Amino acid sequence: MQRIMLATDFSERSDRALRRAVILARQHGAALDILHVVDEDRPRPIVNHEVNHARQLLGELALTLKDMDSVVCTTGIRLDDPFVGIVKAAAEAAPDLLVIGRHRRQVLRDAFVGTTAERTIRTVHCPVLMANGPPVGLWRHVLMTTDLSEHAVNALRRFLAGGIAGDATRSLLYVFDVPALRLLMSDSMGEEGQRDYLENLSRKARQELAQFIGRAGIGQAERIVRHEETTVADEILKTAGEVNADLIVISTQGKGAVSRMVLGSVATQVLRDAQCDVLVMPTVLA
Template sequence: MTRTLLFACDLSAENRAAFARAIRLAVDSGARLDVIHVLDPYLPRRVLHDLEEAVVADIGATLADLREDYALPEPASLIQTVTGAPYAEIIREAHEREADMIVLGAHRKRGQPDLVSGTTLARVLRSAPCPVLSVSQPASREWEEILVPVDFSLTSRHTLRETLKRFPEGRLTLLHAWDIPGERELGSDSDYIRWRDREVARLRTQLDRETEQLMGELDQVPELELVLEQGEPLEVLLSHLRRQPPDLLALGSRGQLGHHSQITSRLLAEPHCDIMLCRAW
């Protein structure tokens, strides 16, 4: 069965980077590119009819322009308009088309994580049946360095599996944030330091074992580097992104509860790179 990439186009100038990336992904993977634009269902019927024709023509022209700009061949594609609430229609279309991935533009309100939760992007992330790609970087940027935060959970295992499957030629950095009890009170005690070092070594061994098990399930395995850093997961991740921004961040989505919601909101509001968010299973 032909793979399908679903790109939600909003016709904005900021959306061009995501559109170009969607075209490139479709060409590279041999997938069909389905481009949809969601129209306001409350517009008069006559206006909707005229608007549909104009939107499809504009998207087709943009697709041709981007192919020329990036010297890309023409992928198999389908351009359509739908009416309804944007996030609900994107999710519904992804289900009906059995989309392999949804591609969206990045959140526009940079530096305002408190405004992310109600956006189309955030709502799609919460309910998408497949990985969602949030694009903020030019499509000419190669995805060579890929960062995957890991915490031994089912979600991070699934995210790592998806990343290994989709990007077998990338260089993956697995980032694990660790925090051992007693560091503040006993950090200078020699016995504590030896115990802490043993615990960190145990964590590394466990993560190596988990990674090797996943790699054994795949035919091609990219270059991997394991990085353990001490601290709270969000701050460790943001610090690493500032020091060594990757080309792509692959992150698991466990919904919008607890600290994971804060991590997602901060990352979407301050994108250092393109982000692929995977569902929990």
């Protein structure tokens, strides 16, 4: 990993993202670009004032990182819609990783277009890290997730090749479907029938996960299978808590522009509800 881009709005949420970006930059010896986007759809005096203020804050931040963290960074300001500005900057700089913080939500707007973070993730072509957890050091436990598809193979190969998580302990989670139980057929099966049904599906899921690991070349990782009791996202979040994961790795799904218009429901829920960091790997890079 050679270049990291951080998008900041100078909030406490962005401060967490900054510290995580600095940790990663030092760990990998990567260049760090810090971006602030000023919303230009306001009266010009307000925009000019914010640009001047942002320029001062970025300058102070660059000096602090150099003196305190021995990290040399470049800074930039864009006049644009925050979402559009981040996407344009990422397209031009082509970073190996884009780091963002959990953005403030506007309930009505988000119901239609999603948060700035979610809109960015479904548009850019590089991996995106949403920094949620306390950035106290290197990640210790990474929970990778898979649906056993070829898209997931490609995403996890890119994740492992990038060495983003360093030497952290790895777990790989596969949540398998239980159609008979999900379709409210459990009453006709009885308790013993349900146990046999789940055990058979679990055995098959473990076999399929082992085959996936071989295809993806994942190497050493704890294998975890669990059935979809509520939603796949809920199972991911529960597993992350159980194994004390401080990073969840998920992937976008599908190919082409149409699939990028809507971030998968699993990824969306994980992004919105996770308490630890979440790394979204694109399955197809431009």
